[in-house]
Amino acid sequence: MFPLERLPLAERYAELLATEGVVRGLIGPREAPRLWDRHLLNSAVLAEVLPTDSTVADLGTGAGLPGMVLAIARPDLRLTLVEPLLRRTTFLEEVVAELGLDNVEVVRGRAEELHGKRTFDVVTSRAVAPLDRLLGWSMPLVAPKGALVAMKGSSVAEEIETARPVLATYKCAEPEVFVLGEGVVERPTCALRVAWADPSSIGWPLTRGSQRKGRNRRRPRAH
Known part of the structure; x- marks a missing residue:
C-alpha cells in the first residue's frame, strides 16, 4: 500500500495528524487512535485506480485526506491540494x-x-458533498480524458440516481463504482468514478440556457 521506502513518511504524517492536527482542530481527539484504519489506509487504497504519472486535484482536502496520503503512496502523482481555510493550508x-x-x-x-x-x-x-453538488465543483476541473474519482459512502447508489439530471447536463459517462481494499484493510473504500461521455465534446462551459437555470438554483460552495 505504501512503498517500503515511503513508509517513514506515512508514519510521520500520522504523527503530525495525531499531534498538531488535533491541537489545531483538524482531527478530532477520538480519531487519533484510529488514524491508520479510518483515514490513512482508507485513503491509500484509492491509489489503485489512479493512472500512472497523473495530475490530481483533491478538493476540500482538509488535513490532507486523501491527497497527502496519495502523494506519499504514489510519488509519480502530482497532487494539488485545494482548501479554503487558512489554518488548514498552513x-x-x-x-x-x-x-x-x-x-x-x-x-x-x-x-x-x-x-x-x-x-x-x-x-x-472525500466526504465533501453529495454527487449532484460535487459534479458542479469537480467536472469543470476534469481534463477531457480525465475523471472525477471520489471517495463515497454506502449511499452512493442513491446519490447517482439523484444526480442523473446533472450528469446529463454535464454530458458525463455512466458512473462506475469500485470497492477498494477488500481483504487488505478493515474498512474497504467505496470509490466513484465519473468521466466525460465524449472527451471531444465535454459539457463545460455550460450553455447559456443551462447557466440561467443554474443561477435560479441555490448553489452551495465547496468546502
Whole structure:
C-alpha cells in the first residue's frame, strides 16, 4: 500500500495528524487512535485506480485526506491540494515542507476559483458533498480524458440516481463504482468514478440556457 521506502513518511504524517492536527482542530481527539484504519489506509487504497504519472486535484482536502496520503503512496502523482481555510493550508504547507514532498502543491481557495484556469487528470474528494453538488465543483476541473474519482459512502447508489439530471447536463459517462481494499484493510473504500461521455465534446462551459437555470438554483460552495 505504501512503498517500503515511503513508509517513514506515512508514519510521520500520522504523527503530525495525531499531534498538531488535533491541537489545531483538524482531527478530532477520538480519531487519533484510529488514524491508520479510518483515514490513512482508507485513503491509500484509492491509489489503485489512479493512472500512472497523473495530475490530481483533491478538493476540500482538509488535513490532507486523501491527497497527502496519495502523494506519499504514489510519488509519480502530482497532487494539488485545494482548501479554503487558512489554518488548514498552513498545516498542509508545514507537512509538505517537513516531509520534503516535491510532488505536492497547496492552493488556498475554493474549487470554483480554479474553473476555467486549471484542469487535472483526476479530481478527487472525500466526504465533501453529495454527487449532484460535487459534479458542479469537480467536472469543470476534469481534463477531457480525465475523471472525477471520489471517495463515497454506502449511499452512493442513491446519490447517482439523484444526480442523473446533472450528469446529463454535464454530458458525463455512466458512473462506475469500485470497492477498494477488500481483504487488505478493515474498512474497504467505496470509490466513484465519473468521466466525460465524449472527451471531444465535454459539457463545460455550460450553455447559456443551462447557466440561467443554474443561477435560479441555490448553489452551495465547496468546502
